[in-house]
Amino acid sequence: MQQLKYLNKIPKKQIVYGLAILLVIGIIGGMIWKGQHQPQPVADVVSLVRTTTVGMTNAAQKYTYSGEVRGRYESQLAFQVGGKIVKRHVDLGSVIKAGDALMEIDPKDINQTVNANAAQVYSAQSQLKLAENNLNRYRQLYAQNAISQAQLDQYQSAYDAAVAAVQQTSAQYMQGTNQLGYSTLYANSAGVISAVSAEAGQVVSAGQAVLTLVQDGDREIEISVPENRIEELRQATQIQATFWALPGVTVDGKVREISPMADKISRTYKVRISLINPPAEVKLGMTAAVAAIHPGSQQIAVIPLSAVYQTGDTPSVWVVQNDTVSLKPITVSQFGDNQVQVLNGLQTGDVVVTAGVHKLREGQKVRVTGDNL
Template sequence: MKKDYRNYLSLLLVALLLTGCSQTAKVSEDIPLVRTQTISLGANNQNPGYSGEVRGRYEAALSFQTGGKIIQRQVEAGTHVKAGDVLLTIDPKDIQQTVNLTAAQVASADSQLHLAQSNLARYEKLYEQGAISRAQLDQYQNAYEVAQAAVNQASAQYAQGNNQLNYSQLTADSDGVIAAINVEAGQVVSAGQTVLTLVKDGTREIEINIPENKLEELKNASHIQVTFWALPGITSEGKVREIAPMADKVTRTYKARISLVNPPAGLQLGMTATVNISQTGSQSIFIPLAALYQTGDMPNVWVVTDNQVALRPVKVGAFGDNAVEILDGLHEGDVIVCAGVQKLHEGQKVRL
């Protein structure tokens, strides 16, 4: 009886062990499903877009031609103005006093001129009668000319004072939109200090920043398309208008202006835009940012071969919107994992 009991326990233990092995085998055979991308050169690869901002073709930094305390601000950021509209006003009291002073100087100089003119006329008659010498007449002639010069000088100072009084009001030189205001009422400003930025009506364009290794690609671009985050489904054709001759000292990128061939309706200053550049015969490779797997300082990607993954180092180039350019390490036809790369290990089997 005991022998039968022992046999029963032995069979039960073997059954449990077999069951455990079967479950382990099932777990070990759990092959993950991955999202992949097949590398192809040329048209099937979309170049990364460069984010930019809608700017005006002509932007003027406005400033006063005289200094003083601002007493009134007639505009706000975003205000549309017409040529001649008053934007800011400086306290004109001191300037007005200067104008009054120069006006008095003009009156005084004019009075001296009339006196010199009368004296000259009298002494000319005396000279004709032989009562005075030529030297005495020359003295009065000279006094008249000095008085005339004094009148001209005082008149010029009066005109200058009037100009300064007119400069106490900052006016728009053309139709446009106020893009920025740098001062407030009560603030003292100096002549030439930028107080407003006026974007003139007319052409709108996109300002982007280009890395130095992409300058030639931009210059030789065969087609430029511009999309707008606030205007979904709308695409505009662009053209390179200018590229800055020097890189920014901080970002080491070059500012570029893209003019719009057919600007869409509803386009507003400051809107976010994406500039996509394509080049005839381009053989660049771009992959999703999520496909990169960083090990130390070396970027890598998981390459799938015969349903097994292997880590391959790559050399990256320009970064765009959720995409990165691969300069070296991948070839046409390679299949890479583009999602969940942190969960994989070398030689792991995967399902496509």
């Protein structure tokens, strides 16, 4: 209350002047404080970088396909007669020679057929002998004018029919004998058994595949090629095959055949690559990689992998121009040996930063120490 009474006694004019003076003092003090604490501009940092000069070249394009080592000739073996398998003489992977017995079926029914055919042959031969004797007797009677020509012709026809019957029954007997021989499945050439599709005790029909035989000789690689690479594969100047189980082994090859129809499921074309002088270590079923190389007309640049600066999904490089760096996006192709092939984005003579790319920013001044290539 005392203070309020004191303020009421001070003239209002003096109070207004005092407040104005305090406001001016505060503004001046704030300006002085801001000037003392305002950050001073810092000079741009000049980074020391290492660079390389880009050179464009014509590079051959290379595409690699995975495949499997197969035989040139693969035969699906089957019995020529049906029956029950009673013996199997080979296993998966067995090495066989031409003429080796592979499987047998029960020959009981075939034996009965052969016996029946043999009896028919014996009967037909007896009828032929009777017809021959009758013909000889009636020829003598005809010579004595005891019978007519018509009667002689009847016995001549009976003899001819008996001869035909012997030939027919003999052919049936030979057919049954062949079927008896077909009851054992023999190898038609040397090779290795790559698949077994039937076991002893199983009843199979004629023509049903029971074994797969890969013949000795040429070795091939079967690969699957998409439809947009077929023509490039045909025009390949060089084809090389490597093997996962044989590091360091490279074998030249050539395209032997290309399937005219695409696979219904994968929509790729089966291609057979013949191997030229493969070593003995190349076995059936090995995993192989086939590289098809053909010349390309596209200009590419090869730069160190350390020069690539990845920003999101787009690879880029820092290009130096007038001691200033700028980020330029590129399109890369293949990687290898700490290098990368660039398809688009660079030109001959471009200076690219190869060290310290993650410490730079757009428009920064740099000092070049020299090329590293």
